[in-house]
Structure formats: structure tokens, C-alpha cells
Amino acid sequence: MTNILAFSETRLGELRRAGLETVTAARRVADATGGQVHAxxxxxxxxxxxxxxxxxxxxxxxxxxxxDAFANYNPEALTAALAARLGTGYRAAFxxxxxxxxxxxxRVAAKLKLxxxxxxxxxxxxxxxxxxxxxxxTNKIVQRFVLKATPALISLxxxxxxxxxxxxxxxxxxxxxxxxxxAVRVKVTLTEKAAGGKIDLGEAPVIIAGGRxxxxxxxxxxxxxxxxxxxxxxxxATRAVxxxxxxxxxxxxxxxxxxxxxxxxxxxxxxxxxQHLAGMRTSKTIVAINKDKEAPIFKAADYGIVGDVMDxxxxxxxxxxxxxxxx
Amino acid sequence: MKLAVCIKRVPxxxxxxxxxxxxxxxxxxxxxxDMSDFDGYAAEVAIQxxxxxxAGEVTVISLGPDVxxxxxxxxxxxxxxxxxxxxxxxxxxxxxxVATALAAELKDGGYDLILCGRMxxxxxxxxxGIFLAELLGLPVISAISxxxxxxxxxxxxxxxxxxxxxxxxxxxxxxxxxxxxxxxRYPSLKGIMAAKKKPLEVKPAQLGAINYQLEKMELPAExxxxxxxxxxxxxxxxxxxxxxxxxxVL
Numbered sequence: 001m002t003n004i005l006a007f008s009e010t011r012l013g014e015l016r017r018a019g020l021e022t023v024t025a026a027r028r029v030a031d032a033t034g035g036q037v038h039a040x041x042x043x044x045x046x047x048x049x050x051x052x053x054x055x056x057x058x059x060x061x062x063x064x065x066x067x068d069a070f071a072n073y074n075p076e077a078l079t080a081a082l083a084a085r086l087g088t089g090y091r092a093a094f095x096x097x098x099x100x101x102x103x104x105x106x107r108v109a110a111k112l113k114l115x116x117x118x119x120x121x122x123x124x125x126x127x128x129x130x131x132x133x134x135x136x137x138t139n140k141i142v143q144r145f146v147l148k149a150t151p152a153l154i155s156l157x158x159x160x161x162x163x164x165x166x167x168x169x170x171x172x173x174x175x176x177x178x179x180x181x182x183a184v185r186v187k188v189t190l191t192e193k194a195a196g197g198k199i200d201l202g203e204a205p206v207i208i209a210g211g212r213x214x215x216x217x218x219x220x221x222x223x224x225x226x227x228x229x230x231x232x233x234x235x236x237a238t239r240a241v242x243x244x245x246x247x248x249x250x251x252x253x254x255x256x257x258x259x260x261x262x263x264x265x266x267x268x269x270x271x272x273x274x275q276h277l278a279g280m281r282t283s284k285t286i287v288a289i290n291k292d293k294e295a296p297i298f299k300a301a302d303y304g305i306v307g308d309v310m311d312x313x314x315x316x317x318x319x320x321x322x323x324x325x326x327x
Numbered sequence: 328m329k330l331a332v333c334i335k336r337v338p339x340x341x342x343x344x345x346x347x348x349x350x351x352x353x354x355x356x357x358x359x360x361d362m363s364d365f366d367g368y369a370a371e372v373a374i375q376x377x378x379x380x381x382a383g384e385v386t387v388i389s390l391g392p393d394v395x396x397x398x399x400x401x402x403x404x405x406x407x408x409x410x411x412x413x414x415x416x417x418x419x420x421x422x423x424x425v426a427t428a429l430a431a432e433l434k435d436g437g438y439d440l441i442l443c444g445r446m447x448x449x450x451x452x453x454x455x456g457i458f459l460a461e462l463l464g465l466p467v468i469s470a471i472s473x474x475x476x477x478x479x480x481x482x483x484x485x486x487x488x489x490x491x492x493x494x495x496x497x498x499x500x501x502x503x504x505x506x507x508x509x510x511x512r513y514p515s516l517k518g519i520m521a522a523k524k525k526p527l528e529v530k531p532a533q534l535g536a537i538n539y540q541l542e543k544m545e546l547p548a549e550x551x552x553x554x555x556x557x558x559x560x561x562x563x564x565x566x567x568x569x570x571x572x573x574x575x576v577l
Contacts, residue, residue, distance in 0.1 A: 185497060
């Protein structure tokens with residue numbers, strides 16, 4: 001009962017970074033307890049090509065579910081397969097705290113009648129319990145829980161464990177679903193990347209976010225230009241901006257949107273309403289550019305420039321381009 | 328069509344929180360309470376479905392001490408038809424235990440569609456609606472940003488990180504509601520008056536076992552005070568220097 005399962009999330013045939021984070025977390029626990037890491041990889045035929053990468057990050061065994069019915073997320077068939085596999089005896093299983101990871105781990109937990117730890121930022125295993133930390137109250141409070149369940153099911157917040165290479169054998173085994181994976185009630189009929197194939201907010205080391213201070217939707221170009229200058233940046237927005245339709249709801253950062261904590265967060269023309277701060281206050285470095293020097297965003301920021309974003313952003317974009325070009 | 332909406336009473340997130348002396352709760356003094364944001368969206372979606380059909384009934388259900396009646400009355404004043412309080416005085420940290428109590432109440436209700444918020448904004452677990460569906464043996468689509476219910480089929484959209492999905496399942500079903508579908512309406516005076524006459528039943532909560540125990544709450548470390556680098560575009564070179572040399576993020 002010392003083996004650890006890691007669910008490695010894929011999308012449209014590609015492995016997601018979150019899928020390496022879960023394997024790295026599982027490896028860390030297995031190294032301490034002496035167990036093996038079993039990574040689960042599900043997708044359309046061909047998905048097994050990612051097994052080598054999971055092995056490089058510490059999977060002793062890669063359990064592959066290959067079937068056309070897994071081309072899109074197939075929650076009910078995955079739940080059945082994972083619940084059956086976990087029933088053979090594991091100490092723990094790691095999932096990503098992503099939209100799909102949350103959906104899947106809760107189904108598996110209920111199927112096994114087990115409590116689980118959601119959206120975890122820290123974990124420590126003891127013999128019969130796992131102590132975890134999970135931010136709540138719009139990330140204003142750290143909640144510390146003890147989970148008494150075996151297997152201990154845990155979903156990991158993006159970035160809580162960063163992928164680390166630690167090569168193991170990664171022996172590939174087929175995981176055969178019990179029933180027909182196409183005979184399910186909940187069917188995903190389409191998965192599509194958001195326009196532009198941009199870097200996702202949850203995975204981007206840098207986020208450039210815009211607010212009402214940009215005055216109109218077209219001026220978001222300035223934010224996009226700065227993100228492009230960084231090269232590894234995603235674009236976010238405040239709720240006021242997504243409500244006005246300047247940006248899609250999926251870009252909203254805040255209490256009812258995405259909760260992010262990149263290495264660098266640049267708030268452009270954002271006043272810093274409490275709902276917005278809730279979504280980004282855990283960023284490592286925060287820069288604020290706002291023309292109102294009394295704006296609350298400056299209290300949250302490490303560095304502030306008091307000024308009009310329309311004037312400051314083009315100059316900052318040029319300066320970042322020069323640094324990136326090695327000038 | 329019979330609809331049920333699960334709602335949670337949560338503190339207003341605008342305030343500064345203090346940890347209570349127990350160490351496992353927040354100090355409630357001076358805090359305002361309301362329906363969790365996403366649960367408000369779920370109630371609104373359900374009410375709009377019955378308004379569009381010109382028929383149907385929305386039952387709102389909440390687990391907690393008697394103060395949750397206030398939150399249930401708000402949902403009734405928005406346009407829900409009846410309310411059920413599953414009475415339980417102590418906070419419950421295990422979502423599966425809560426879902427077990429909700430499932431016990433909802434299982435024989437003949438509901439076509441059960442709606443929950445994507446997550447409670449206080450505990451941020453995102454699991455109760457999914458647990459509930461599994462316990463009831465119903466299909467569930469979580470965290471949806473669009474919903475269409477027609478001819479016994481639920482069609483929905485879910486936002487992913489940098490992508491989206493379209494999803495279908497048959498009724499009866501459970502859905503959990505994300506941002507993007509509807510905002511909770513403000514109750515009208517007429518709605519508030521009508522709500523006073525709507526039925527609100529109180530029943531004991533039949534909680535499941537607690538295997539996920541809250542041990543401690545802490546405030547995260549305060550950020551060091553920031554500084555204003557300068558004014559206008561002339562401050563850009565200094566900002567870039569600090570990002571390179573001090574913060575080392577460029």
C-alpha cells in the first residue's frame with residue numbers, strides 16, 4: 001500500500017505541465033516511503049508517446065488508457081477506471097487542481113466514498129494521515145487540514161510542486177477500462193483551444209493584466225504587446241473588463257475568476273478592488289501602473305509607477321524587448 | 328420541471344478576516360453574510376428556467392444553523408418557490424459529509440435538475456456538487472459557463488485553462504455553475520414580501536462521517552510594503568533595473 005498514483009492530464013493529445021507536477025509530487029512521496037509511482041495517461045490512440053516524459057519525471061510504471069473515447073475528456077469512463085485501479089491498493093493519488101482535475105478527483109472520491117484534499121499547496125505524509133494546506137476565503141486564509149483516508153486523494157494547485165526530472169523505468173502497461181468507455185452519460189463533444197493558442201494564465205510565469213484604466217477594448221493591444229515582449233506572459237483582466245465584454249470571461253482574475261500566482265504580475269490600469277486582489281495577491285512580484293496614486297493596488301504591489309498606462313506601457317514594452325534581446 | 332439549488336451562507340469577502348480564538352474558524356464579529364457568489368448564479372439560472380417555461384418549481388436548500396434561513400429567504404425573494412434548511416449548528420469541513428446530507432434530502436424529490444455553485448467562496452473546495460451527483464447516481468457537468476436545457480438534454484460549456492469544452496448529458500442531472508451565465512438578481516420589494524409567505528421547512532441534517540478535519544486556520548504572511556518607483560514613463564528604466572537586479576524576474 002505504499003505505491004502512489006499520479007493522474008497526468010492531457011488535452012488534445014498533448015501532455016499538460018500539470019501532468020508532470022503530479023508525477024513529481026508522487027515521486028517525492030514515494031521516495032520518502034519506498035513505494036512506486038504509477039502515472040496514468042489517457043487519450044486517443046498515440047497518447048502513449050508521452051510515457052517517456054513521465055518516466056523522466058519519476059514514473060516507475062505508466063498506465064496507459066488508449067481509446068478513441070478518450071480523445072476528449074471522458075469523466076465517467078476515467079472515474080470507473082481510476083476507482084477500480086485505486087481499489088487494488090494505493091497510499092495516495094495526485095490530480096491537478098485544474099478544471100478537469102477538480103471534476104475527476106471529486107468523482108473518484110465520491111465513488112470510493114472517501115474524503116479528499118482539494119487545491120493543495122503543501123502536503124506532509126504521516127503513517128495514517130496526510131496534513132495539507134489549502135488557501136481559502138479568497139486566499140486570505142490558509143486552512144490546514146488532516147485527511148484520514150487511504151488512498152489519500154489530493155488535487156495540487158498549479159505551481160505548488162514544479163516538475164523535476166528524476167528518471168525511472170516508466171514501464172508501460174495498458175489500463176483496460178471495465179466497460180465500454182463510449183457508453184457513458186456525460187459526453188464532451190468538443191474541446192477547443194482559446195483563440196490564439198496563448199499561454200494559459202495558470203501556467204504562465206508572467207501575467208500582464210489590464211483594467212478599466214485602459215479606457216477601451218482596443219487599448220488592450222498595449223497589454224498584449226507587453227506580454228509578447230516578455231514571450232512567456234499570459235494576458236489577464238479584471239471583472240469590470242470581462243463584464244464589459246472587452247475580454248472573455250475565461251481571462252478574469254479575481255474572486256469569481258482565476259486565482260493565479262505567477263512570478264511576475266503586472267497590473268495595468270487596475271485600481272485593485274478587493275475581488276481582484278483575491279485572485280493575484282499570492283503572485284511573487286507585483287508591479288502596478290496606475291494614474292491614481294491612492295489606488296489600493298499600490299498597497300499590494302512591490303513596485304509602482306504612478307502614471308497613465310497609455311504612456312507607460314509602450315515605453316515599458318520597448319525596454320523589456322531590449323532586455324530580452326540582450327541589449 | 329422540478330429544480331433544486333444548493334446554497335451556502337458565507338461571509339462577505341470584502342472584509343479583513345481575523346482568526347477566532349479556537350484557531351479553526353474566523354472571528355464572525357462585524358462580518359456581513361450572504362449567499363456564496365456562484366450559488367447566487369445557480370439560483371438565478373434555476374429561476375430563469377422556470378420563468379421561461381412559465382412552469383416548474385425551484386427548491387432551495389442550505390445546510391447550517393438557523394441563520395441560513397436568512398440566506399434561504401433571499402433566494403425565495405429572488406423567485407425560488409420553497410426552501411429547506413438542513414439544520415446543523417457546527418461548521419463542517421468535510422464536503423463529502425455535507426453532500427451526504429444533501430443527497431439524503433434530494434434523493435426522493437423527483438428533481439429534473441439540481442444546481443450548485445462551482446465552489447463556495449469561503450472554503451474553495453469545488454467538490455460538493457460533484458460529490459452530490461455521484462451519491463445520487465446522477466450525471467454531473469461541473470463548472471459550466473453556458474447552459475441550455477431542452478428535450479431532456481443538458482448542453483453546456485466549460486472553460487478550461489486556455490481552452491473550453493462543449494458537454495452534453497441527459498436529465499435528470501446535476502450542474503455546477505461558473506462565472507458567465509447569470510448574475511444573481513436583486514430581490515424586488517414585491518419579491519421580498521412574497522418570500523415571507525413561501526414555505527421554509529427545517530429538518531435535521533443527516534451528515535456523513537468526517538474524514539477531512541480542519542485543524543487550524545492561519546493568516547498568510549503579510550507582503551512587505553511596496554514602493555513607488557516613480558511617475559510616468561520616465562520611471563520605466565528604474566523599474567526595469569529593479570525587475571532585473573532585485574526581483575530577478577526579467
